[in-house]
Amino acid sequence: MAKTPPGTERTVARFEIRARGYLTAEGEPRGALPSFAEDRDQLVRLHAAMTRTRAFDQKAVALQRTGRLGTFASSLGQEAVSVGLAAAMRPEDVLVPSFREQGAQLWRGVRMEELLLYWGGDERGSDFADPAVRQDFPVCVPVGTQYPHAVGVALAFTLRGEARVAVVAGGDGSTSRGDFHEALNMAGVWRLPVVFVINNNQWAISVPLDRQTAAQTLAQKAIGAGLPGEQVDGCDVIAVRDAVGRAVERARAGEGPSLIECVTYRLSDHTTADDATRYREDREVSRHWAGEPLKRLRAHLGRAHGWTKEEEEELRARIHAEVEAAAERYLAIPPQLAASIVAHIHAHLPPDLEAVRARLAEGGDG
Amino acid sequence: MAKTPPGTERTVARFEIRARGYLTAEGEPRGALPSFAEDRDQLVRLHAAMTRTRAFDQKAVALQRTGRLGTFASSLGQEAVSVGLAAAMRPEDVLVPSFREQGAQLWRGVRMEELLLYWGGDERGSDFADPAVRQDFPVCVPVGTQYPHAVGVALAFTLRGEARVAVVAGGDGSTSRGDFHEALNMAGVWRLPVVFVINNNQWAISVPLDRQTAAQTLAQKAIGAGLPGEQVDGCDVIAVRDAVGRAVERARAGEGPSLIECVTYRLSDHTTADDATRYREDREVSRHWAGEPLKRLRAHLGRAHGWTKEEEEELRARIHAEVEAAAERYLAIPPQLAASIVAHIHAHLPPDLEAVRARLAEGGDG
Amino acid sequence: MAELTLIEAVRAALARALEDDPSVVVLGEDVGLDGGVFRATDGLWQRFGERRVRDTPLSEAAIAGVAVGLAAQGFRPVAEIQFQGFIHPALDQIANHAARLRNRTRGRLTCPMVLRAPYGAGVHAPEHHSESIEAVFAHIPGLRVVIPSSPARAYGLLLAAIRDPDPVVFFEPKRLYRAGKETVTDDGTALPLDTAFVAREGRDLTLVGWGAALKECREAAETLAGEGVEAEIVDVATLKPYDAETVLGSVRRTGRCVIAHEAPRTGGFGAEIAARVAEDALDVLRAPIRRVTAPDTIPPLPRLEHLYLPSAGQIAQAAREVVAWR
Amino acid sequence: MAELTLIEAVRAALARALEDDPSVVVLGEDVGLDGGVFRATDGLWQRFGERRVRDTPLSEAAIAGVAVGLAAQGFRPVAEIQFQGFIHPALDQIANHAARLRNRTRGRLTCPMVLRAPYGAGVHAPEHHSESIEAVFAHIPGLRVVIPSSPARAYGLLLAAIRDPDPVVFFEPKRLYRAGKETVTDDGTALPLDTAFVAREGRDLTLVGWGAALKECREAAETLAGEGVEAEIVDVATLKPYDAETVLGSVRRTGRCVIAHEAPRTGGFGAEIAARVAEDALDVLRAPIRRVTAPDTIPPLPRLEHLYLPSAGQIAQAAREVVAWR
Numbered sequence A, B: 001m002a003k004t005p006p007g008t009e010r011t012v013a014r015f016e017i018r019a020r021g022y023l024t025a026e027g028e029p030r031g032a033l034p035s036f037a038e039d040r041d042q043l044v045r046l047h048a049a050m051t052r053t054r055a056f057d058q059k060a061v062a063l064q065r066t067g068r069l070g071t072f073a074s075s076l077g078q079e080a081v082s083v084g085l086a087a088a089m090r091p092e093d094v095l096v097p098s099f100r101e102q103g104a105q106l107w108r109g110v111r112m113e114e115l116l117l118y119w120g121g122d123e124r125g126s127d128f129a130d131p132a133v134r135q136d137f138p139v140c141v142p143v144g145t146q147y148p149h150a151v152g153v154a155l156a157f158t159l160r161g162e163a164r165v166a167v168v169a170g171g172d173g174s175t176s177r178g179d180f181h182e183a184l185n186m187a188g189v190w191r192l193p194v195v196f197v198i199n200n201n202q203w204a205i206s207v208p209l210d211r212q213t214a215a216q217t218l219a220q221k222a223i224g225a226g227l228p229g230e231q232v233d234g235c236d237v238i239a240v241r242d243a244v245g246r247a248v249e250r251a252r253a254g255e256g257p258s259l260i261e262c263v264t265y266r267l268s269d270h271t272t273a274d275d276a277t278r279y280r281e282d283r284e285v286s287r288h289w290a291g292e293p294l295k296r297l298r299a300h301l302g303r304a305h306g307w308t309k310e311e312e313e314e315l316r317a318r319i320h321a322e323v324e325a326a327a328e329r330y331l332a333i334p335p336q337l338a339a340s341i342v343a344h345i346h347a348h349l350p351p352d353l354e355a356v357r358a359r360l361a362e363g364g365d366g
Numbered sequence C, D: 001m002a003e004l005t006l007i008e009a010v011r012a013a014l015a016r017a018l019e020d021d022p023s024v025v026v027l028g029e030d031v032g033l034d035g036g037v038f039r040a041t042d043g044l045w046q047r048f049g050e051r052r053v054r055d056t057p058l059s060e061a062a063i064a065g066v067a068v069g070l071a072a073q074g075f076r077p078v079a080e081i082q083f084q085g086f087i088h089p090a091l092d093q094i095a096n097h098a099a100r101l102r103n104r105t106r107g108r109l110t111c112p113m114v115l116r117a118p119y120g121a122g123v124h125a126p127e128h129h130s131e132s133i134e135a136v137f138a139h140i141p142g143l144r145v146v147i148p149s150s151p152a153r154a155y156g157l158l159l160a161a162i163r164d165p166d167p168v169v170f171f172e173p174k175r176l177y178r179a180g181k182e183t184v185t186d187d188g189t190a191l192p193l194d195t196a197f198v199a200r201e202g203r204d205l206t207l208v209g210w211g212a213a214l215k216e217c218r219e220a221a222e223t224l225a226g227e228g229v230e231a232e233i234v235d236v237a238t239l240k241p242y243d244a245e246t247v248l249g250s251v252r253r254t255g256r257c258v259i260a261h262e263a264p265r266t267g268g269f270g271a272e273i274a275a276r277v278a279e280d281a282l283d284v285l286r287a288p289i290r291r292v293t294a295p296d297t298i299p300p301l302p303r304l305e306h307l308y309l310p311s312a313g314q315i316a317q318a319a320r321e322v323v324a325w326r
């Protein structure tokens, strides 16, 4: 029986979704900034990371267009999400990405040539070399399946009594997948240190947000699991860094999971295999260029911290060189051994596969 | 870019969950009743249906205990949910039940002996004879998988331009399944005429609600899909009938799907295969007997409508006879043909299965 | 009559079905305005409207489950799963509901739905885009499993699948989507859903395959012909129900059987074919049955996927071995 | 040393693993205070606490997916799926993640998890509670599939599964949970995870089976022995990796092979076994291979499930036929 007090109707729960943003599309502060954002160095680091992410994406697309990379998913216009969330994490935290968080992966220590190797069709790209990221999950292609992994990682932290946090990212489309809700709910029941970051870039390939869900916000998807949900301007790296930072530290303090919806726009095609002109208006895309995250932070840096044209050019040149060098290294990586197609499928290969391995190692076919 | 107006923070969405209940645990009206509930006949019909459901459950359990029925899930204490939701539907609507909605099935026209046949281990029990229920779905055992079916049924209604509604039911545990959320969300996007009714009986076998979800209410699980969610006292059949009725008529009018959480308590074991004393206190169970739905409505009927002891006894005797007669019919049903184990698997049996069918029809084994 | 690629044939069949039967509804991710990521539904949204050609949210379980509900109401949903590698979330609805609804209700409710998905490796696709798990579906009672190997087969079999009164999974060899054209008469003629096709006649051995692997089977047969070995090729286009008779008939003539498939060996559908031959045609077998398959591993990322896919060379070599046996 | 039922042996192995290895975590629906619907985890919650013996929400996909995350972090989750019929929602996580994590990351992250589930018919269970879909899992590269047929096997194989560095699905024949006792030494000794067992020696034919079907194989062998026919029984306890050698060795001795399983015939794991024999031991086969299986249909509700399950009589009859062949 419900414990309904006298009166036939009453309110038993109230929720509200708050949205934050610190910089306008023009890079003007809307009000007081979070304290980290008063620090020029920190802002420069964020700016550099976003610039680096964009340069990396451009190079990757160029490599794909010239037949030297496979299908690739650019994060154009959404760099603030992946950079902001990574900046909010500690090295010992674990990132569970989807396939558009190269900004976060690079920030944390995944190497450019590793990402290129992966998208270039070589599994070694997911065998990250840097010890700082060896516990991070690789790119996740089946949409939404990454969420439960992060819950498991967070459970591991809790069981070991470690003050670490799992951060998992995904797109607006991924919030329609059952795995997302099952993961949110389980994280809620167990109050685990996990932060769910949604990059709401308005599109899931050709499906626009209003055909994806009738919910006004994606942040409110947290409510059904009893978690706090919050919306931020995902083109404002300060807002992302701030919101994810608060969520991560809440989680670390044992106060449980939460969800951050970052409102962005996918300025590129879905992937290099997609042609977005089939389903959306150029006008819509152009309109969204106005608030894109790099320009916005740069404007603020210039106005508030005297970031100069020279500094900007120096940064771009440095990053250009870095990306080119990484691409060179990528292209120079010798092919995987043929036998590698079976060598890693079990720790101990059964006789059949051992025979295949041996045959491949001798240069025969599988 | 988010369309964030000046100011770093603002509220972008607000929700509240309202709860309703008309009768107290003692059957006292808390306030004005919905108009149907002023009608003695309607209340008597609801009372009779709940009494019938309870008698049916008791008989089924007795049959199970004496080896004449398989595992059975009683709806003890939750009769108001299934009776209330069925009473809110029109015959041409479609019911998509889980496995504890015998009250709704019986109301709509499924025969007692059919339900017994099903739980007795014979597929013919799901081949409902009454034309009024031939479009209703059979019992659904894989928890949560029924929700998308109702969305599909509702889509069919919409495509045909029919003013019909699909009503789907499930338990608190089922709200943790991905299918539930995918179905809610799809129904929301397409604004389909479907009503989700959750019987929150506080337990999923041995898992209590607070280990099932961190959400304060199950009604709020609608929010993430952009649907209205509402909580009712699920031991108050007037409240269930009222809330589902409003939801069904909203859906019929093209105003889209909604979710009703009915707060009840599972007074019985999970099924006849379960022993709830292993995991919950008798005290807790006893406490919940106080507000059970039959006594409650009966008390109100007596006080407000002069329902007499004689009427009650006459009703019980009639239902007793009905249930006994149904059980007799059930027990007298001749066994299914052996060949039936393959005969219905395809419309056109392939040669292999045709051979098995022929062998079985001749009395051989499969 | 037109020369169509396989993907065009799929589209022609979908258009024909939508045109002929108002109960046909196409649904899936990106099947609307975008026309599907492979363009299988290109133009259908424009022609038949968004009610009948319907973009869904990103929810494979619900796509399948909603199709069950639609089908139970007498519609004929044709749902697209964008890649076979993403069909797993739909398996519960397929195995526990779609394939059972008729049996569970003794025919009261039925489930005439089709689930289409591109399958297979060899197109340099990203991770999880190269799966070939038809065997999983062929083991599910109540389901039909169809895999076309050419434009004409795709057209006729898809129409048959849509018209079938029971659920069908229809896996399209994406490697062949644009690999060549074939004359397709778009006159609404369906092909039988329970018949394997003899794709090439030959006396010396029987090569059994389906879908994309038919390409390598044909190439192998050409090579072998140059060596004086005539391979008969059986295209098992309908894995379930499996047309054992056509394969057995061929093996009875040739006495030798080689089976080729893209899926990993263990538990692939080749095992079923081999088992049936070993049960029913052992007396005529003049050599061991050979399976030429992918090894028991995950489809590699693009750079090494050529080592994974069974090649025409491997098939020809297996054929030579069985022909030379003893 | 104790006389244990199969379910008690499962429990003993779980307790032993929890005791010996702090990284072992048991999770699933009702595995805590309730001790599991079959009592596999009875008393473990009390003994090891709710952190290590953990009731989950009703979310099979997340149970599997959370186990992947735990395992990647070095834990050894042992997750229970309440019945095999409800494992489908977990398949995506099993096939697309658990089984691939090592390969995808070239060994950087691994997935030492176990998914346990009771399988099979014959206990008069409700709908969807009688499935036997081991073949689906045996086709997934990177996964191990284990099915014990006795208490001692259950104990030793479950320990081995938990200690294995890769993901294992462990299907328990619920029909045998309390069907008999066997001496089990609870000393932490694991059995090999890649070895089929010869459960009975015999010269005249090889009977191959696993799990609950071993019971009918044994009964059939007894009957046959009374007729002067000695059947060798091979218990394929580890379907994947499949120990072909033990089966082939036996068939080479007997020249005849009958395979029995509860799963529907088409695409069942019996097909793989038959295919391997037909590939590698054709020359010694003195009779066609026979499979005795359930027909290609859904497990019937209790009243007719006896017609579905392969019986000892059917197995014996198939054995007589192959022995009398020609």
Ligand SMILES: Cc1ncc(C[n+]2csc(CCOP(=O)(O)OP(=O)(O)O)c2C)c(N)n1
Pocket: A100, A141, A142, A143, A144, A170, A171, A172, A173, A174, A175, A199, A201, A203, A204, A205, A266, A270, C029, C058, C060, C082, C086
């Ligand atoms: C389960 C699954 N279904 C379908 C796909 C194909 N697919 C890849 S990305 C994508 C859209 C994802 O949209 P969203 O989650 O918004 O992420 P975004 O690509 O916008 O970053 C789809 C349908 C997939 N990878 N996985």
Ligand SMILES: Cc1ncc(C[n+]2csc(CCOP(=O)(O)OP(=O)(O)O)c2C)c(N)n1
Pocket: B100, B141, B142, B143, B144, B170, B171, B172, B173, B174, B175, B199, B201, B203, B204, B205, B266, B270, D029, D058, D060, D082, D086
């Ligand atoms: C997918 C699935 N997982 C597990 C089960 C086993 N099972 C049957 S009922 C049940 C609990 C259901 O709880 P709830 O949804 O609250 O419904 P209730 O039984 O309380 O009415 C479980 C775990 C199942 N039938 N289906």
Ligand SMILES: [Mg+2]
Pocket: A171, A172, A173, A199, A200, A201, A202, A203, A204, A205
């Ligand atoms: Mg998106």
Ligand SMILES: [Mg+2]
Pocket: B171, B172, B173, B199, B200, B201, B202, B203, B204, B205
């Ligand atoms: Mg419940």
